Amino acid sequence: MVQDPGAAAGSGRFRPLNQPAPLAVEATPRGEPVALLWRGTYKRVLAIHESWRIDDEWWREEISRRYHLVELEGGRRITIFQDLVTDAWYAQPYEAPKGSGHRHST
């Protein structure tokens, strides 16, 4: 039996983590990022080290994303993705789900 904590659930007591941050990205017609606006500075993408795609929850609100682990000029590496439903770009650190093995590059 779980005890009632006596506290109101919901507002303020839970916050999501690792929300996608909108990003301005210049990409090729094939959807490969070539430059982006990172913290107010235009940065060229020197290399795309890894790309992978996630398709999920097609039965309700569809999620379809293509992630890229990119290296920017200056050496910084960040993970960005393109929402394939809305075509918008976001930055989001990616952690592979527990127990799912390694992610697959495409």
Next chain:
Amino acid sequence: MDVACLYIRDFLVALARRDAPSLEGRPVVIGGSPDEHAAVIACSPEAAATGVTVGMTLRRALALCHDAVFLPHQESQSTAEANRVVTLLNRYSPLVEAIAPGHVHFEARGLAQMSGMSEVAFFGDLYQAMRAETGLPISLGVAETVFAAHAVAISDARFAAPGPSSPIPSARWSTARTRTKENAEAEEPGPVLVPTGQDKAYLARLPIEVLPVSPLMHQRLRQFGLERLGQVAKLSFSAMQAQFGLDGARAWNLANGKDNSLIVPGRDELRIDEEMELPAPTALSEPIVVATRVLLQRGLQHPDIRGQSLRRLDWRLGLESGEQISRKFVFREPTNDVPRMLFVARSRIERLQLASAAVSVGVTLSGICSEYGHQANLWPVGPRRQKELVEAVEQLNERAGGPQVFRIVEVQPWSRIPERQLGLAAFGP
């Protein structure tokens, strides 16, 4: 001649042989009994000739050298003897640097002139005096640079020692050797004096093994056909540097008699002694603890250590019978907090069974250092601490009108969508 090097080859073996002359000429291995799970700490040249090396297991050493005499390592005795050598040299020279047990460098400039003797006579006397005082087979090299003195001393020790491990062929070495006139005639051991300005010439005939570089580099030099320092000195500096890097450059400089090293004398450890006579003889622990507290407070106010911490406390209690009881306390973390020190010492003081009344208390503070940051654990185990924390968080939430402290919780750790995996949940009930 500016610098001298006193070297006792196989110091631990030499000590053992001095105390038991019957070991002379026999293979000796130091480290313990072969049935112990321990390693060889030192071995004699006779044992080394059979393949025994420092660091191998004692069992392996026994397998290689059946007739070796295995001896325990008497660390305190060897440390005391090594310190004694340094103390004896301190009588002669103002700058003495202990390199290793039985290996000492010291400033030799002007010592002979100060005593009104020739250098040959002075260092001959010093050599004989050190041999007589220590009873050990010493080698003494005196030269213009630290490396030259060191190289001739260790080469002399290897030359003098029997056994096939000597890398220096006797015939070649003897031509380079300059001994004092008297002992050269009698072929007695003595100091090796390198006349001023002739370091390079003396070094030229020494084997490359005297160079303070890695054994791998010694091996590579030999593979290049370079056996003597003279051969290294004849090469171009850039060639040595290109082939061996910084070590090559250093080796070339040393082989050419260029050495800027200085003698760095060991600094005496700072120790603060405080002593107190008790107002009246007592067998009770409380007055002794009070006296200890006063002494600690007094010691910590000493100008040399004010604001610093200490690692070690030596505590002494003088008894009416003339006996003295001593205890050593080593603190896990440096401290200058008297209650903390007393907390450690008190229980042992209270447990003492005194044969007669105590008349004096003394403390020695040592291991002086600066205190590092000491931080208490934020999440110590214990319901009381946890309750205090929850109350503090609730107070903070009340003041801010909403949750302010969160903890990371797993929401859907199996999810492929990163923002679904983790979340922040308000801390507290």
